[in-house]
Amino acid sequence: MLHIMIIGAAGMVGAKLVNRLCADGELAGRPITRLTRHDVVIAGPPPASSFPIDTFASDLSTPGEAEKLAALQPDVIYHLAAIVSGEAEADFDKGYRINLDGTRHLFEAIRKVAGGYCPKIIFTSSIAVFGAPFPEAIGDEFFTTPLTSYGTQKAICELLLADYSRRGFFDGLGLRFPTICVRPGKPNLAASGFFSGIIREPLAGQEAILPVGEDVRHWHASPRAAVGFLTHAAGLDTVPLGARRNITLPGVSCTVGEQIAALRRIAGDRVASRIRREPNETIMKIVSGWPRNFEARRGLALGFTAESSFDDIIKVHIADELDGKIFS
Numbered sequence: 001m002l003h004i005m006i007i008g009a010a011g012m013v014g015a016k017l018v019n020r021l022c023a024d025g026e027l028a029g030r031p032i033t034r035l036t037r038h039d040v041v042i043a044g045p046p047p048a049s050s051f052p053i054d055t056f057a058s059d060l061s062t063p064g065e066a067e068k069l070a071a072l073q074p075d076v077i078y079h080l081a082a083i084v085s086g087e088a089e090a091d092f093d094k095g096y097r098i099n100l101d102g103t104r105h106l107f108e109a110i111r112k113v114a115g116g117y118c119p120k121i122i123f124t125s126s127i128a129v130f131g132a133p134f135p136e137a138i139g140d141e142f143f144t145t146p147l148t149s150y151g152t153q154k155a156i157c158e159l160l161l162a163d164y165s166r167r168g169f170f171d172g173l174g175l176r177f178p179t180i181c182v183r184p185g186k187p188n189l190a191a192s193g194f195f196s197g198i199i200r201e202p203l204a205g206q207e208a209i210l211p212v213g214e215d216v217r218h219w220h221a222s223p224r225a226a227v228g229f230l231t232h233a234a235g236l237d238t239v240p241l242g243a244r245r246n247i248t249l250p251g252v253s254c255t256v257g258e259q260i261a262a263l264r265r266i267a268g269d270r271v272a273s274r275i276r277r278e279p280n281e282t283i284m285k286i287v288s289g290w291p292r293n294f295e296a297r298r299g300l301a302l303g304f305t306a307e308s309s310f311d312d313i314i315k316v317h318i319a320d321e322l323d324g325k326i327f328s
Contacts, residue, residue, distance in 0.1 A: 001033045001034075001075070002026075002027060002030045002031060002032050002033055002034075002075050002076070003033060003034040003035075003036070003072070003073070003074040003075050003076075004021065004027060004032060004034070004035050004036070004074060004075065004076045004077075004078070005035075005036040005037075005038065005069065005072065005074035005076070005077045005078065006018060006035070006036070006037055006038065006078045006080065007038045007039070007060060007069070007077065007078065007079045007080060007081045007106070008038075008039055008078075008079070008080030008081030008082070008124075009037035009038060009039050009043050009055075009080075010037075010039035010040075010041050010042070010043035010044070011039070011080060011081070012180075012183055012184065012185060012223065013080055013124070013180065013223060013226050013227065013230075014037075014039070014043075014078075014080045015043065015044070016223055016224075016226070016227050017078065017080075017227050017230055017231075018035070018037060018043075018046060018047070018053075019047055020227050020231065021035060021049075021231075022035075022046065022047045022048065022049040022053075023047070024231075025049070025050050025051070027076065027231060027234050027235075028231075028234045028235030029235065032049075032050075032051050033051050034051055034052055034053075034054070034074075035049070035051060035052070035053045035054070036053075036054045036055075036056070036069075036072060036074060037053065037054070037055045037056070038055075038056045038057070038058070038060070038069060038081075039057060039081065040057065040058065040059050040060070040081070041057055042055065042057045043055055043057075056068075056069070059102075060081060060098075060102035060105060060106060061097045061098055061101045061102035061105060063105070065105070066102070066105035066106045066108070066109035067109045067112075069106070069109065070106070070109035070110045070112075070113050070117075071113070073113065073117050073119070074119060075119055075120065076119060076120045076121075076122070076234055077106075077110075077119050077120070077121045077122070077170075078122050078124075078230060079103065079106060079121060079122070079123045079124065080124045081098070081102065082098060082099045082124070082150075082153075082154075083095060083098045083099060083189075084150070084188055084189050084190035084191075084192075085126075085128060085148060085150040085151075085190050085191045085192060085286070086189045086190050086191040086193070086283075086286070087189040087190075088148070088149050088150035088153065089148055089149055089150060089191070089286060090189075092149060095149050095150060095153055096149070096153060099150065099153035099154065099157070100153045100156055100157060103123070103157045103160065104157075104160060107121075107160055107161070107164050107169070107170070110164075110169060110170050111164065111169040111170075118168065118169070118170055118171060119170050119171070120170070120171045120172075120173070120234065120238075121161070121170050121171065121172045121173070122172075122173050122175065122230060122233045122234065123157065123158075123161050123172060123173070123174045123175070124174075124175055124177055124230075125154045125155075125157065125158050125174045125175060125176045125177065125246060126150070126151065126154045126176060126177055127176050127177070127178060127179070127219055127248065127290070127291050127294070128146055128148055128150050128151030128154060128290065129144040129146050129151050129154050129155040129158060129176060130142060130144055130145070130146065130151070130291045131144075131145040131146050131147035131148075131151065131289050132147065132288070132289045132290075132291075134291055134292060134293075136293065137253075137293045137294060137295045138248070138291055138293065138294045138295065139294075139295045139297070140248060140295065140296075140297060140298040144158070147289035148286060148289065157174075158174045158245075158246045161173075161174050161245055161246070162174075162243060162244075162245045162246065165238075165243075165245050166243055171238055172238075172245050173233050173236065173238055173241075173245055173246075173247070174245055174246035174247065175229055175230070175233060175246075175247055175249055176246060176247060176248045176249055177221070177226060177229070177249060178219040178220050178221040178249060178250075178251030178252075178306070179192045179195055179218055179219060179220050179221075180196075180220075180221060180222070180223055180226050181195045181196045181199070181220045181221070181222065181313060182196045182199045182200050182222070182223075182313065182314065182316075182317035182321075183196040183200070183223065184200070184223070184317070184320075184321040191283050191286040191287065192218070192287075192290075194208075194209065194210060194211055194212065194283070195218060195220065195256075195259070197209065198210050198256070198259065198260065198263075198275050199259065199263055199314055199317065200317070201274065202263065202267070202271045202272065202274035202275060203263075203267060203271060203314075203317070203318065203322060203326055203327060204322075204327050205274075205327030206274065207274050207275075207276055208274060208275050208276065209275075209276055209278045210256065210275050210276065210277050210278065211278060211279060211280035211283040211284065212256060212279070212280070212283060212284050212287055213256070213279075213284075214255060214256045214257035214260065215255055215256070215257065216255060216256045216287055217253060217254065217255045217256075217292040217293065218253070218254070218256075218287075218290060218291075218292060219251045219252070219253050219291060219292065219293060219294055220251050220252045220253075220254065220310065220313060221249065221250070221251040221252065221306040221307060221313070222306070222307055222312075222313045222316040222317065223316075223320070224316050224320060225251075225305070225306040225307060225316075228304075228305065228306075229249055229304055229306075232303060232304055232305075233304075236302060236303070247298060247299050247302065247304070248294055248296050248298065248299055249296060249299045249304050249306065250294075250296040250299050250300050250304055250305065250306040251294065251296070251306050251307075252306065252307055252308070252309060252310050252312075252313060253292060253293035253294070254310045258310060259310055260272055260275060262309070262310040262311045262313075262314055263314060265311060266311060266314050266315065266318075266326075267314075267326050267328065268328060270328060271326065271327075271328060
């Protein structure tokens with residue numbers, strides 16, 4: 001039997017993970033027998049599946065809610081729920097309540113389940129745990145000194161995950177996601193949202209706002225790669241990891257100018273001309289402290305894979321979200 005719980009199932013990555021699991025019917029070579037979806041809002045109807053799907057809506061940071069989820073004793077828990085970087089920076093109290101307190105409540109609730117319950121927890125962290133100044137490419141030994149509240153919250157959760165795993169309360173794995181691009185749907189409150197916006201909107205025939213300079217460099221992977229990270233992590237043997245339970249994942253390092261050049265190569269000048277430069281000091285300040293490039297040797301050695309170019313990331317978006325069509 002394999003019972004999977006996805007916390008944050010109504011989000012973009014969570015919904016795509018649900019679709020993948022329902023299509024595959026198995027995870028890490030084991031047939032799925034039950035799937036539980038949880039989020040602060042009610043997720044849309046699930047896809048067809050060979051197993052029952054339960055859906056719950058509540059605030060994980062509210063006392064008592066994590067205990068209800070832990071009582072279901074799922075075998076694998078994906079903890080994807082968080083508020084994004086820009087929102088966490090704008091609302092200090094909300095950021096710590098959702099991103100830190102909710103995670104701590106979940107960890108504690110699992111710890112207190114009787115009978116030797118020890119699930120596998122896959123936690124989505126972020127490259128925001130790193131802060132400037134940076135080397136040319138950040139290696140696996142680089143220290144975490146976040147320069148945002150969001151990055152700080154994720155870094156604290158990484159430490160908790162490692163310690164609770166060390167004590168045997170659960171088998172945890174933290175995945176430091178690149179910025180996921182191109183995100184489908186409407187813009188969110190993430191300070192990184194423009195990385196997707198300058199590709200997504202022009203391809204859909206709409207104008208996009210670029211709030212930073214074209215020399216800004218960042219680390220990206222597609223939503224398809226994100227789901228691949230999560231499914232691969234479920235089958236990973238954590239014993240060789242020892243106490244180092246948090247992994248920087250592979251991605252593509254490129255500048256905003258290189259993003260736009262890739263868009264122009266794939267979709268043409270008319271599409272790329274829909275980007276309007278409108279500097280935003282607040283976003284530029286946040287982005288200036290973000291990491292730009294990684295070696296990610298450990299993640300690659302563990303079998304995690306991502307795209308090899310930003311052209312490939314754009315092609316994934318066109319194939320997965322636009323049915324192969326461009327609004328030229």
